[in-house]
Structures are given as C-alpha cells and as structure tokens.
Amino acid sequence: xxxxxxxxxxxxxxxxxxxxxxxxxxxxxxxxxxxxxxxxxxxxxxxxxxxxxxxxxxxxxxxxxxxxxxxxxxxxxxxxxxxxxxxxxxxxxxxxxxxxxxxxxxxxxxxxxxxxxxxxxxxxxxxxxxxxxxxxxxxxxxxxxxxxxxxxxxxxxxxxxxxxxxxxxxxxxxxxxxxxxxxxxxxxxxxxxxxxxxxxxxxxxxxxxxxxxxxxxxxxxxxxxxxxxxxxxxxxxxxxxxxxxxxxxxxxx
Amino acid sequence: xxxxxxxxxxxxxxxxxxxxxxxxxxxxxxxxxxxxxxxxxxxxxxxxxxxxxxxxxxxxxxxxxxxxxxxxxxxxxxxxxxxxxxxxxxxxxxxxxxxxxxxxxxxxxxxxxxxxxxxxxxxxxxxxxxxxxxxxxxxxxxxxxxxxxxxxxxxxxxxxxxxxxxxxxxxxxxxxxxxxxxxxxxxxxxxxxxxxxxxxxxxxxxxxxxxxxxxxxxxxxxxxxxxxxxxxxxxxxxxxxxxxx
Numbered sequence: 322x323x324x325x326x327x328x329x330x331x332x333x334x335x336x337x338x339x340x341x342x343x344x345x346x347x348x349x350x351x352x353x354x355x356x357x358x359x360x361x362x363x364x365x366x367x368x369x370x371x372x373x374x375x376x377x378x379x380x381x382x383x384x385x386x387x388x389x390x391x392x393x394x395x396x397x398x399x400x401x402x403x404x405x406x407x408x409x410x411x412x413x414x415x416x417x418x419x420x421x422x423x424x425x426x427x428x429x430x431x432x433x434x435x436x437x438x439x440x441x442x443x444x445x446x447x448x449x450x451x452x453x454x455x456x457x458x459x460x461x462x463x464x465x466x467x468x469x470x471x472x473x474x475x476x477x478x479x480x481x482x483x484x485x486x487x488x489x490x491x492x493x494x495x496x497x498x499x500x501x502x503x504x505x506x507x508x509x510x511x512x513x514x515x516x517x518x519x520x521x522x523x524x525x526x527x528x529x530x531x532x533x534x535x536x537x538x539x540x541x542x543x544x545x546x547x548x549x550x551x552x553x554x555x556x557x558x559x560x561x562x563x564x565x566x567x568x569x570x571x572x573x574x
Numbered sequence: 575x576x577x578x579x580x581x582x583x584x585x586x587x588x589x590x591x592x593x594x595x596x597x598x599x600x601x602x603x604x605x606x607x608x609x610x611x612x613x614x615x616x617x618x619x620x621x622x623x624x625x626x627x628x629x630x631x632x633x634x635x636x637x638x639x640x641x642x643x644x645x646x647x648x649x650x651x652x653x654x655x656x657x658x659x660x661x662x663x664x665x666x667x668x669x670x671x672x673x674x675x676x677x678x679x680x681x682x683x684x685x686x687x688x689x690x691x692x693x694x695x696x697x698x699x700x701x702x703x704x705x706x707x708x709x710x711x712x713x714x715x716x717x718x719x720x721x722x723x724x725x726x727x728x729x730x731x732x733x734x735x736x737x738x739x740x741x742x743x744x745x746x747x748x749x750x751x752x753x754x755x756x757x758x759x760x761x762x763x764x765x766x767x768x769x770x771x772x773x774x775x776x777x778x779x780x781x782x783x784x785x786x787x788x789x790x791x792x793x794x795x796x797x798x799x800x801x802x803x804x805x806x807x808x809x810x811x812x813x814x815x816x817x818x819x
Contacts, residue, residue: 366647366648366649368714390711391712391714392711392712392714393644393645393647393712393714393718394645395610395612395645395775396610397610397775397776397777397778398775409774430720455640457638457639457640457642458633458634458635458636458710459615459616459634459638459642459709459710460615460642460643460644460709460710460711460712460713461710461711461712462712463640463642463643464612464643464644464645464774464775465640465643465774468645468774468775469774469775470682470774470775470776524714524715524718524719525647525649525650525718525719525720526649526720528649574682
C-alpha cells in the first residue's frame with residue numbers, strides 16, 4: 322500500500338496510489354494529476370542523521386561518528402512532492418541530500434534492536450537541502466542551515482514496510498536536470514534502520530508519523546534556481562522538486 | 575485575559591478566563607500550547623559570559639554570529655501538575671526557567687519594529703535538560719526526553735504583560751527559592767528573536783519560543799520526589815512534581 326496526503330479544493334485528503342500510479346480517494350475515485358497539490362505524507366517529529374554514510378563523512382572531512390549524530394527539523398520546513406524550494410539570495414552552497422526516510426508505525430519506547438523493525442510503518446523519500454553558507458559551530462547543523470521554510474521535500478507517499486523487504490540494499494540517486502549527480506546505497510549506512518529506531522526510542526517515545534531521515538551518501542553539488550532536482554530511493558519512490566529564487570518565492574507568498 | 579487547555583472526554587478544550595483565580599488548578603491542565611516549540615540557547619548574559627572563553631576555542635572557533643536555536647519535540651510537553659520523569663543513569667537533571675513567547679498571528683519575515691504584534695501572550699516554561707556539556711552538536715539527547723518541557727499553566731494575554739522584557743523569574747524547589755533571574759538578562763530581545771527566527775521559519779499561531787534559560791548551576795538541579803515551581807511576575811506559577819522514570 323502507498324499512502325499520501327494531498328490538498329484538493331483547499332482540503333487535506335488522504336489518498337492511496339495504485340499500481341498504475343493513479344491517485345485514489347478513500348471512496349476509490351481517481352484524482353486527476355494537476356488538480357491537486359502533494360503534501361508531506363506524514364506529520365510528526367522529524368529526525369535527521371548527519372554523517373551516516375562513511376563516504377559522505379570522508380567527503381566532508383569528518384571521521385565517522387561512534388554514536389548517531391541526530392538533529393531535528395521543525396514542521397515549517399516540510400513540503401510535498403513536486404513543489405518548489407527557494408534558494409536564498411547571496412549564497413554559494415545549497416546542496417541537495419537524497420535520503421531514505423523511515424516512518425514510525427506504532428508507539429515505540431525503549432525498543433530493543435531485535436524488535437525495532439516491528440515499529441517501522443513504512444518508508445518515503447526525503448531531500449534534506451542544506452544551505453552550507455550558514456553553518457556555525459553551535460548545535461551544528463543549525464536550524465538556519467536545515468530547518469528553513471520549503472527546504473525539506475518529502476514524499477510522494479509512504480510505502481508500507483512490508484513492501485520493502487530489505488531497506489539496507491536500496492540504491493539512492495539524485496538527478497539534476499536529468500543528469501545523475503549522486504549515487505549510493507543504503508547498504509553503506511553506518512547506523513542502520515533498526516539501530517536508529519532503537520537508539521531514538523531509548524531517548525524518547527516515538528509515535529506514528531515520526532520520520533527518521535537516515536542520512537545521505539557522497540555526491541554533493543550546488544543547485545541553481547530553475548533546476549529540477551529528482552531524488553530517488555529504489556523501491557520506495559521518486560521525489561521531484563524545483564529550485565526557485567528568493568524573489569520568485571517572495572512574490573508567490 | 576488568559577488562555578488554557580483542558581482535556582474533556584478525550585477532546586482538547588480551549589478555555590479563557592479573566593483572572594488567574596478563575597482557573598481550577600487542582601485538575602491537571604494540558605500544556606498551554608501545542609504548536610512547534612523553538613528554544614533560544616545561550617541567550618542569557620550570565621550563561622554566555624561563563625562560556626565566552628570557550629567560544630574562541632575548538633570546536634567553536636568563534637563566538638555565535640546568530641541566535642543559537644534548538645527544537646523541543648512534542649513528547650517533552652507536559653502541563654501544570656504533570657510529573658517530570660528523571661531518566662536512570664543519565665546524570666544530573668536541571669530545570670530551565672524561561673519566559674515562553676506564544677505566537678498569535680502567522681509570522682513570516684517580521685521586522686523587529688512589528689514583532690510584538692505577532693505575540694498572543696506569554697507563558698511559563700521549564701526547559702528541563704540534562705547537563706549542557708556541549709553546545710557544538712544538537713542537544714537532542716539532553717533536551718528531548720519525555721516530560722522535559724512543562725508549559726503553562728496558561729498563556730497570559732500580551733495586553734496584560736506591559737513589560738515583558740523586565741519580568742522577574744523565580745525558581746523554587748520544594749518551596750525554597752533557589753534561583754532568581756529576569757527577562758532583562760536576555761541577550762537577544764523578544765523582538766530580535768522573533769525577527770530572526772521568522773526570517774527563515776514561518777511561525778504559526780500557537781507556536782512558542784523559549785526565550786532563554788540561565789546557566790544550569792547546582793541550584794537548579796531537580797531530583798526524584800522534588801516539586802519544582804517556576805514563577806514569572808505578571809504571568810503566574812508553573813508547578814511540577816519530579817519522579818524517577
């Protein structure tokens with residue numbers, strides 16, 4: 322099952338996506354592409370892993386951490402599939418980051434490594450944009466880098482965990498304007514899915530809809546207004562996003 | 575005017591009262607807000623001065639250029655009278671008395687001049703934390719534990735708080751006054767904080783900013799079986815018992 326949320330006639334509607342990639346309402350009627358807006362498919366706490374691929378750690382000249390390096394995003398930053406992310410003026414380093422996102426399916430507190438996968442409801446795709454110009458060495462990466470309005474596309478839908486038999490062998494790819502720019506595999510995760518669920522649930526209670534962005538492999542590049550950025554996790558989904566300038570964003574508000 | 579939340583038959587009731595004495599405190603109230611909560615770290619003069627030397631050393635290298643923000647997740651929110659749970663074997667736990675700034679109008683790219691127009695009112699926050707051993711990496715483990723953010727008992731309307739930048743904040747543990755500070759100790763003012771955050775985060779109605787917590791000295795440490803109370807002049811008193819997890 323693939324579940325999503327859309328904005329249709331100014332109302333949030335829960336939908337499913339069928340084998341033919343059609344969007345269906347709960348009553349089974351097809352919603353035509355172009356008549357609705359994709360929303361983030363889940364609502365909850367958003368955890369993100371920094372430096373969770375060894376190759377990416379090397380790319381950023383960091384040594385791989387010995388415990389998960391987790392930061393949080395606030396809900397303002399999440400947008401759905403096929404939406405626009407604005408690039409602030411006067412910056413030089415806006416990087417996409419394609420990530421497998423784990424969606425919690427049931428309440429989890431002090432979960433063991435052995436049972437952790439029982440609490441995974443599904444998966445989706447996240448694009449964890451960073452404006453690296455704004456990095457500072459306080460609560461790094463800080464909110465100005467990572468929790469900006471429009472800066473975290475997620476979706477298009479949540480695919481049930483049962484349909485992703487091995488989340489640790491999925492190819493991750495990012496294309497800018499059709500050109501492959503980033504490629505990796507979730508087999509290279511430093512801290513894998515059950516480890517992250519167990520780890521976080523031993524700090525706090527996780528609830529359905531909470532998201533864990535599992536980190537990104539190497540292959541960073543700057544993007545420009547007008548770029549179409551496609552992030553893809555094999556067997557999970559394809560998430561499209563377009564970069565716009567700050568001026569265009571402000572005039573759209 | 576003050577605004578608070580109660581639970582009735584599994585429904586959240588939004589209630590208003592003209593005066594504090596009208597609010598029945600014997601029933602556990604819900605956290606006074608339930609939107610996104612963003613805290614401003616290192617926003618207390620004394621705390622900042624105590625760390626100033628370290629800011630020029632590794633890993634910080636230079637002092638912060640912008641207000642330092644953190645997120646309190648919703649699992650941390652509890653209301654007046656709810657119990658703060660102390661985790662096992664995680665070291666000392668500290669209360670973090672602070673003014674809570676509650677947003678009343680969607681705020682996107684607000685100027686300092688207009689910032690106060692976007693505030694519904696003020697509440698009391700106890701931003702509970704494990705020891706703040708590092709400001710280099712996000713403090714999820716120290717700050718986002720269940721029950722680590724009592725909020726309430728109510729939101730006092732901004733119209734009833736004439737000098738929000740000059741309010742005495744007192745912390746009592748087991749009825750003993752153990753810490754006193756004031757909102758005049760903030761480095762970045764209420765207006766500056768709203769203008770900065772809203773320059774890249776759209777604040778929604780009901781979102782809250784934790785204005786700043788003081789240096790967590792031993793006097794703010796809380797232990798199982800304590801009762802901690804944070805009192806802010808013109809707003810009220812937030813009382814929470816403490817127990818082991």
